Amino acid sequence: xxxxxxxxxxxxxxxxxxxxxxxxxxxxxxxxxxxxxxxxxxxxxxxxxxxxxxxxxxxxxxxxxxxxxxxxxxxxxxxxxxxxxxxxxxxxxxxxxxxxxxxxxxxxxxxxxxxxxxxxxxxxxxxxxxxxxxxxxxxxxxxxxxxxxxxxxxxxxxxxxxxxxxxxxxxxxxxxxxxxxxxxxxxxxxxxxxxxxxxxxxxxxxxxxxxxxxxxxxxxxxxx
Amino acid sequence: xxxxxxxxxxxxxxxxxxxxxxxxxxxxxxxxxxxxxxxxxxxxxxxxxxxxxxxxxxxxxxxxxxxxxxxxxxxxxxxxxxxxxxxxxxxxxxxxxxxxxxxxxxxxxxxxxxxxxxxxxxxxxxxxxxxxxxxxxxxxxxxxxxxxxxxxxxxxxxxxxxxxxxxxxxxxxxxxxxxxxxxxxxxxxxxxxxxxxxxxxxxxxxxxxxxxxxxxxxxxxxxxxxxxxxxxxxxxxxxxxxxxxxxxxxxxxxxxxxxxxxxxxxxxxxxxxxxxxxxxxxxxxxxxxxxxxxx
Numbered sequence: 001x002x003x004x005x006x007x008x009x010x011x012x013x014x015x016x017x018x019x020x021x022x023x024x025x026x027x028x029x030x031x032x033x034x035x036x037x038x039x040x041x042x043x044x045x046x047x048x049x050x051x052x053x054x055x056x057x058x059x060x061x062x063x064x065x066x067x068x069x070x071x072x073x074x075x076x077x078x079x080x081x082x083x084x085x086x087x088x089x090x091x092x093x094x095x096x097x098x099x100x101x102x103x104x105x106x107x108x109x110x111x112x113x114x115x116x117x118x119x120x121x122x123x124x125x126x127x128x129x130x131x132x133x134x135x136x137x138x139x140x141x142x143x144x145x146x147x148x149x150x151x152x153x154x155x156x157x158x159x160x161x162x163x164x165x166x167x168x169x170x171x172x173x174x175x176x177x178x179x180x181x182x183x184x185x186x187x188x189x190x191x192x193x194x195x196x197x198x199x200x201x202x203x204x205x206x207x208x209x210x211x212x213x214x215x216x217x218x219x220x221x222x223x224x
Numbered sequence: 225x226x227x228x229x230x231x232x233x234x235x236x237x238x239x240x241x242x243x244x245x246x247x248x249x250x251x252x253x254x255x256x257x258x259x260x261x262x263x264x265x266x267x268x269x270x271x272x273x274x275x276x277x278x279x280x281x282x283x284x285x286x287x288x289x290x291x292x293x294x295x296x297x298x299x300x301x302x303x304x305x306x307x308x309x310x311x312x313x314x315x316x317x318x319x320x321x322x323x324x325x326x327x328x329x330x331x332x333x334x335x336x337x338x339x340x341x342x343x344x345x346x347x348x349x350x351x352x353x354x355x356x357x358x359x360x361x362x363x364x365x366x367x368x369x370x371x372x373x374x375x376x377x378x379x380x381x382x383x384x385x386x387x388x389x390x391x392x393x394x395x396x397x398x399x400x401x402x403x404x405x406x407x408x409x410x411x412x413x414x415x416x417x418x419x420x421x422x423x424x425x426x427x428x429x430x431x432x433x434x435x436x437x438x439x440x441x442x443x444x445x446x447x448x449x450x451x452x453x454x455x456x457x458x459x460x461x462x463x464x465x466x467x468x469x470x471x472x473x474x475x476x477x478x479x480x481x482x483x484x485x486x487x488x489x490x491x492x493x494x495x496x497x498x499x500x501x502x503x504x505x506x507x508x509x510x511x512x513x514x515x516x517x518x519x
Contacts, residue, residue, distance in 0.1 A: 003241070003242070003243030003244070004241055004243060004244055042472070047274065047275055047276055047468065047472065049472055071273075072271065086472075086473065088474060191268070191269050193269050193271075193468075194470070194471035194472075194474070196241050196474060197240030198236045198241060198244075198471060199234075199269065199278065199280075199471050200237075200283055201266075201268045201269035201278060201280065202266075202268075202269075203263070203266055203268065209262060210262055210263055210265075210266075210283060
């Protein structure tokens with residue numbers, strides 16, 4: 001462990017992908033980390049940074065998929081080329097990559113870590129669910145993906161023998177997957193102030209006690 | 225003489241981020257209670273426009289496991305260690321302090337007399353300090369709430385009861401509502417408000433207490449820059465703690481320390497501590513002018 005890494009990074013590209021924004025930053029001296037790990041991105045004008053899993057790592061860059069929802073994500077999504085923000089990371093524990101038959105299962109903005117993850121796993125199949133065709137434009141970022149649209153759920157489209165499921169998406173989707181595929185790796189989300197274990201804000205209940213998602217996760221296995 | 229930079233209790237886990245802890249002059253632990261505590265249910269934090277709310281609820285291992293398991297590892301970090309203790313009664317404070325009394329690695333004990341997220345003890349702050357004082361010879365810092373009309377009176381009471389110093393200030397209770405549902409954003413509704421908006425309040429509390437008592441004061445509340453730290457020193461603090469800024473910027477201790485040195489030098493102070501209480505001295509002088517009509 002080299003400790004917490006933080007640098008001021010320059011925006012080198014932004015592109016809209018359906019309702020989302022793909023934000024590309026010059027990597028500076030930061031390591032890209034492992035798939036499923038996350039970074040804290042400064043949200044200009046806001047007191048706290050926001051957590052984002054790494055979406056892609058082109059040479060010399062870090063790419064993040066941002067859905068502008070509140071004031072923080074909107075401030076990040078509206079950054080322009082040449083703007084600079086502080087970035088801390090990589091943080092947390094990512095996906096376990098030693099899997100035989102990976103299947104990526106994602107919903108909505110939860111597809112964010114999949115391009116980088118897919119690279120590391122040799123482009124496995126992906127099953128992605130979206131609210132609308134507009135949201136589903138993000139599926140173009142994930143190779144080898146099949147898409148279902150609301151009201152069809154990814155859990156309904158899951159093959160009978162899904163293999164090693166690595167998933168990221170809304171909590172109800174992850175909870176349903178955990179019931180269907182107990183050994184699935186689930187990238188969870190929680191409101192987070194610091195991302196490095198300082199604030200105890202992001203706890204989730206595990207085995208009857210509260211653990212910090214930023215340290216124990218964000219990727220958790222329901223059946224350990 | 226430098227101004228020590230501390231973390232505010234509950235704003236850093238030295239075992240999770242030892243490099244950040246080592247960048248401080250003093251590491252202050254999260255508040256330890258007599259018994260283990262799960263803490264409050266999530267959602268525990270909510271950002272607001274000019275600060276944040278937290279409702280962690282003193283999650284922790286309890287004093288026995290802390291002394292047996294955490295303290296040896298904290299003592300080995302190589303940074304001065306203060307332990308924050310809390311509880312729900314005077315005997316709770318006494319028990320925690322007695323457990324730490326023989327621990328050579330504990331340079332001071334901070335008494336969390338003002339957590340806004342748990343039930344209050346029935347005793348007054350001064351009674352809690354007196355109970356702690358009877359249980360330990362270690363230096364005691366009383367951490368006071370800014371949510372009191374006359375904090376100087378509170379400061380005098382805890383110093384009379386045996387506090388060796390003051391930590392000013394804790395968070396103050398706040399509420400944030402979801403803009404769509406208009407329901408509280410935190411699971412426990414209210415939380416402790418910290419960050420930028422707390423700074424003028426902290427400054428006023430340090431200023432009032434520096435005029436009232438003659439003990440060291442650790443100033444904290446919304447410090448994000450060296451100038452913020454220098455202002456607290458000018459108001460009477462001799463050390464400064466970083467809270468919410470540590471969440472946004474884990475590298476802030478070294479930055480604030482360097483900015484503080486530069487800001488002091490830019491104003492002609494040989495070192496940051498030389499600026500201590502200049503705001504307070506100014507008050508006396510301006511009062512004199514008002515009363516006598518001469519400088």
